[in-house]
Amino acid sequence: MADKYDIIRDQAVAWAIRTRSADFADWEDFTLWLEADPLHNKAYEQLLSAEDQYVDLIEDAVSNNESATVPPQPANDEFVAPGIEPNRRRVLFGAIAASLVVAVSAGMWTQMPQPYDIITAPGQREIVALPDGSKISLNGDTKIALDHKKPRYARLEHGEALFTVVHDDDRPFIVDTADIRLVDAGTEFNVISNAQTLDVAVSEGLVIFNPDRENVSLAAGKRLYRPTPESRATVSTVAVQQVGAWRTGRLSFAGETMNEVAEALGRNLGADITVSERIAARPFSGVIQISDGDAQNMEPIAAVLGVQAKKQGKGWILIGDDAVP
Incomplete structure (x- = not known):
């Protein structure tokens, strides 16, 4: 490294x-x-x-x-x-x-060593500028591997990143994550990847999902979501202004589970947020505007989610209104 x-x-x-x-x-x-x-x-x-x-x-x-x-x-x-x-x-x-x-x-x-990693802690953000004018915005709790010998390639190990890619017909930009490949010829797209979930949203241009297998084209305003590695990926629409909106503290959800919501909150706030098993799979759709002080007081956000937030150690646990931690 x-x-x-x-x-x-x-x-x-x-x-x-x-x-x-x-x-x-x-x-x-x-x-x-x-x-x-x-x-x-x-x-x-x-x-x-x-x-x-x-x-x-x-x-x-x-x-x-x-x-x-x-x-x-x-x-x-x-x-x-x-x-x-x-x-x-x-x-x-x-x-x-x-x-x-x-x-x-x-x-x-x-x-420089080949390849090399860039890692952000929960709540930390980083902007990586590439020599060709492309850039990668990393959210908190994210690890990405880059290679100077392959300047138009990145591997997202885990976390969330917004890719803003300069167009080059002869050299498409490639992003690998988990078991999938994304190929882009000049666009802006957001990727969330962890042990279970894969979420790709495109705000500009065109991204190809697994060109050698499914070969799914994702145009601007399209979102590909796969809840588990065993699940079939689904494609839906997404408002382009919501793609990468986490950079301004605006988190948008469309049916994500409470577990995924908690993970997104932890990534952005730098707080340890868990969910009780009873509500872990409960879906949530809506927009949450976060600020720096929310890591110390999760109760207003919990109210928007329709749950309760209770202190647990140095972090928080989200529980149902009728439950106790």
Whole structure:
């Protein structure tokens, strides 16, 4: 497994490559990544510092080889006001910055352990930027395996992740999880995977479920759900605005069991939430808006679920209204 600091450094390089693009607009997620861990900002600043040092070396080399005689300015050159000279450092930086970052990235990309894991604790979130512009948003209690030799491949070991994939006809993005494969050519889709449940929801583009077996096409607004590995997967509709809404604290359910609801709450809140056996299979449909303080007081959420929340150790247990824990 790759060292945590190597992974963060590599993510910083990926963000640096993306932010160099003239049409980069994903500043919100970039800011969230910087704020998620103090080490993120430190790694990004160190990368920029390395670029500055490289620029200084190039600038010194150019200066030492320049003739002391300044060539005459052609008559058709743009006028420069007296006393104002172009910022050579800025010009140099603009000319080589992108290639520098790509070069640094290539070195890191090939020297990092293959593959490597990114793991989030319950209640923790992470945004992983990939060099091609794709990104993966990880919810809490999630483990994903990536491989620098296969930059358009990921294996979701468990948890929840939202994949935002840059289109490439020649290289589809592949996600493996449990015993299934998802193939995507450029889209946004959310995946929940654990020992039992598989839940795939698409908000944009097209995803192929197990192309070598079932070969089910999931277009935007479609959801594939499989409650157990032995069950047959079913396809239904889903509101595209609900896909990945967990990033804003909005959890949507459509017939999930109380066990699955508790798992989602624990993943997002970082709390240990269990369910009494009597209500574990009870279905729930609805929307829950969560906030940071809910981990300390589950009673309002329990009321929405139509159950009770009782303290149990350091966590909570959900029980029926007529039951005792």
